[in-house]
Amino acid sequence: MNDLIETRRLPTDWQGAEMQKRIARRYSAERRFKAMGISAIVLSAGFLAFLLIVMVGNGFRGFTQTEMPLQIDFPAVTSGASASQFEGPNADANLQVMGLREIVASSIEIQYGEDGANLFSSGAWTAVSAMILDNPDIVERKATVYLPVSSEIDIAYKSGGTPAAEQKVRQYKDRLSTGFNWNFLSNSDATDPMQVGIWGAFKGSLITMIVTLMLAFPVGVLAALYLEEYAPKNRLTDLIEVSINNLAAVPSIIFGLLGLAVFLNFFGMPRSGALVGGLTLALMTMPVIVISGRNAVKSVPPSIREAALGIGASPLQVVFHHVLPLALPGILTGTIIGMARALGETAPLLMIGMRAFIATPPSGITDPATVLPVQIFLWSDEVDRGFVEKTSAAIIILLLFLLIMNALAIYLRNRFETRW
């Protein structure tokens, strides 16, 4: 048994020239690999940086608006209105009847002449009503309010526009100032780029995401648990596994067609609603959750299951007391990835009609709504140059949303991660 074959092998020359060459080749291979890795990272980071810089460069101006001062002599034009009228429950009603639009228009005319109307944004008067609600005392005195200018002036001031507009800019140069465009964050879609906001789309995205999560998460997780822990290993299970894997690769627009055919035409659900959007996106996200869920469950070591079975835990207890808690970080990560993908989907939602002009944010899942990516798409189609910066600004908001979601994913995963 122990007869070793005596080979006529010379002792190995580890210091010889051959070996040195091998060492040199090996080191240079390692270096090359490292270099390739680093350049891949640098390239990807470069693309990302490029995107961010371009977006931020274009979009940050969407958060600012050009303003001009306007003097309004409230006591004169409202014939003695008092602050108390605009406090309490009757404030809105009183605002409606005071004819603020005409007040502002006439004040503009007084100060800037007939032409003055073109200087200011058509929705500028709404800013005044917001100011009154904030600070009712203002109606008892002469006040100088800063109102947003019209779109052409805004563009001309920021980056250059038509010759006429630029001339106006030169004319009023010392009165123009830049302020933060809070409206962008609280308004919904509008025809005037100075008045658009992302809140409507944002809320629509939020509601759609919630619907998607409510549907895709439980179904996906339970399916993953069943397939991994209970399902017998036969042809049928293989078929299901293959189908789910393929489903995850199906182009999203197909899901849009599915939603159109099934939810809208067959079931007759309300078009443009977050419900249908959420359902469609849930169909799309569920395979991703199942796949990542299965992987997470597979990675739970069998020793944990054996330990639990050995102590007399039933299969259900093994799954829910031991496997699921350990697989949860992986499942959550997969879920957030799926949700982030769903957040950025445009094509399927366009197909089911979430592309309407939504001027008010949705208040329920059946109200017509739109989502951020669709809003971005619609704005990018607009002719008015003022929408360019707004589109980029909306993209920045979307990226921030995604960033927050990912941060949430990492936080949740770290919190639930138990070491074993």
Add this chain to the structure above:
Amino acid sequence: MVNSGTEHTVKAFDSDINELRGMVAEIGGRSEQAIAKAMRALENSDLELAAEVVREDKLIDDLEKRIDELTFQTIALRAPMADDLRELIATFKISGVVERIGDYAKNIAKRVPLVTHTHRLRPISLLPSMSKIASELVRDSLDAFARRDAELAMEVNRRDQIVDDFYNSIFRAVITHMIENPKDIGEAAHLLFIAKNLERIGDHATNVAEMVYFAATGEPMPERTRGENPTTPIDNVPKNGAD
């Protein structure tokens, strides 16, 4: 149950055991030789040969110490089980017993110078036969150990009876002679001791045989009455030399 002859997976264990067997065979051979030489010295009153036997007993003692050491080491390092363990325990005890056999041979040799005139004593003629049988017992018991032969061991056990019978005869004859020839009492006493030594050698051979039986079968050897029976009244011996 005989060893299947299969080797241990750890070859060093086998070589340890073989070394021990060799040493046991050697100490056995030396002791047998010592008996033979001592008896020859006695027959021929060869004082030089007797002195040689006494000297060479030291070798036997050293060999026994080495066997003990190696056995001890093997038990500690190899964690022997079953028949290996039995063999090693047997080796331990057998080497001690054989060393004592050597001591008896030395004792016989020491008495050679003191028994110069015993040719006249008739019982002395029985001693060579007795020693031959005792010697054979020693040889056979060690053969049985080498071959793990439980049957041979039992036979050795039985044949010791012959040595015992020899002793009984010699005892009676020498006592008679001592009564009839009181001036020979000194030498006759030595003769008795020599006979006694041979009888003890026979007994020790049966000790070896018992160990061999245990090593081979794992069971203790069935009992046999042994030993001389010195309390048997010697009928025809008158008291105090009176008629």
Add this chain to the structure above:
Amino acid sequence: MTDSATTGMTTDSGTPKMTARHVDVFYGDKQAINDVSIDVNMDSVTAFIGPSGCGKSTFLRCMNRMNDTIPIARVTGEIKLEGEDIYASKMDVVQLRARVGMVFQKPNPFPKSIYDNIAYGPRIHGLATGKEELDEIVESSLQRAGLWGEVKDRLQDSGTALSGGQQQRLCIARAIAVDPEVILMDEPCSALDPIATAKIEELIHELRGKYAIVIVTHNMQQAARVSQKTAFFHLGTLVEYGETTDIFTNPREEKTRDYITGRYG
């Protein structure tokens, strides 16, 4: 092949806790256990020894039906716990596994606190009616396992933060907590250093008599130290079963002798 070695069946100490008769185990077409019959008593520790792949672990896992988790495994024959056939359809596997506990080769505490590790079993089987009773069970189990002194001040620490030997004792305490009748140990000390091993062996000695213990080990010296009865398995057959002293000083079968003296052909 040879007939099953049913020697040692008539026990000298009352009725056996678990009995197996003519058990065969198949993995698909391959037969892993061949006509094994054996008794396990309350007052002795029984050791299963044998070379790798001889089926000792497979047979052990039959005794608490852990082989059920392997789809291609098929068990025939009769295994009884206190006279009840454990493979009968009316035997609840979950309760069986509480009555016949198992300790595995690699310590596998749950990734929970030490307290929860022990308390989990009693909780799911409803063995405690309140926090106080549960605390008592946890304390007594840890004491029986010889771990109480070392962990009583840090019951909320994670079970996986203990050393290997402590983890294994934790697993033993966990098995004890559900009040088993039999404890099966599958090479419990293979992954441990000699000191931890000695502590576990001492623990086994203390547990003897309270639980029927079966230990699978590939370390013959451990089997000799720890058990009163030893069963030698070879290629799925039970070759010899008897008192540990006899097996190790004067085994009857040649295969047994060859194995324990280190003579593999």
